[in-house]
Amino acid sequence: MQRYVIYKRVSTVDQGKSGLGLEAQSRDIAIYLVTYSPEPFEVVGEYVDVLSGKNDDRPELIKAIDQAKRDKATLLVAKLDRLSRKVSFISHLIDDPKLALRVASMPHADKFQLHIYAALAEQEREFISQRTKAALRQAKERGQKLGGLRDKTMKRNIAIQEQAQKRASNLENIVVPLRDRGDSLRDIAAALNKAGIKTARGAEWQAPQVKRVLDRLAS
Known part of the structure; x- marks a missing residue:
């Protein structure tokens, strides 16, 4: 057992x-x-x-x-x-x-695949951190007050991440079974479009967008 x-x-x-x-x-x-x-x-x-x-x-x-x-x-x-x-x-x-x-x-x-997923997720988090720090440095050079900008930037980034994660979770029961049975990213995109499901911007699905959803679910 x-x-x-x-x-x-x-x-x-x-x-x-x-x-x-x-x-x-x-x-x-x-x-x-x-x-x-x-x-x-x-x-x-x-x-x-x-x-x-x-x-x-x-x-x-x-x-x-x-x-x-x-x-x-x-x-x-x-x-x-x-x-x-x-x-x-x-x-x-x-x-x-x-x-x-x-x-x-x-x-x-x-x-092996789990190790790769973990490494990619860590790299993505590091990149987001570096991007935020770069934005703060540029703002400081322009003479902007960092306190307010940092708070607004953090809140905006958190909101964007939460919305993207929520949408990916809502699609998990659709895209993961299709991927597991061997459908290509293009096939999954076509299935979503056929079902009348739009992207976050109300557009048709393409393979790269499906890949981002799967990557987010795997992170």
Whole structure:
């Protein structure tokens, strides 16, 4: 019988209390178990941390890993960034020969692919950080007050990221199954257009836009 230890993480105490984020993770994990897991299966443990992804000292994750190894179970998470936002930490877990790991949103990804996804996600976050710093430096050179600009820039970036992530999550149950069955990016774009689904700007879907959605779901 296939055994699983489930691990979830939310970033703030408020999210932990309200369930924000946990519901979505539970949904993705349930989809994996029903659709992709070998049968029969059993969930032998479930752990939740309420800590930032930048903090790798997470007591519940340590417990989840220990149980997974002890019970010869697979550690199952909804998305890769629930484990950590640091590629070094994720790589350490992936390379552990005693730990089996699965990511619900990437059901067919092997260890090599998970490492690549983690590295790309870290590079993207670093680029966004550098872009923001460059914008602040340019504003300072123009004599603008950085306090207000920083707040506005951060709020705008957060809002844009949240909207993009929400839209990607809404499309996950459509684009991921199509990708998993082998459809090309162009085929997925055609399916979305045929279904009458528009992009965020109200336009027709193209392959690069589908790729951005899939990359966002994988990050």
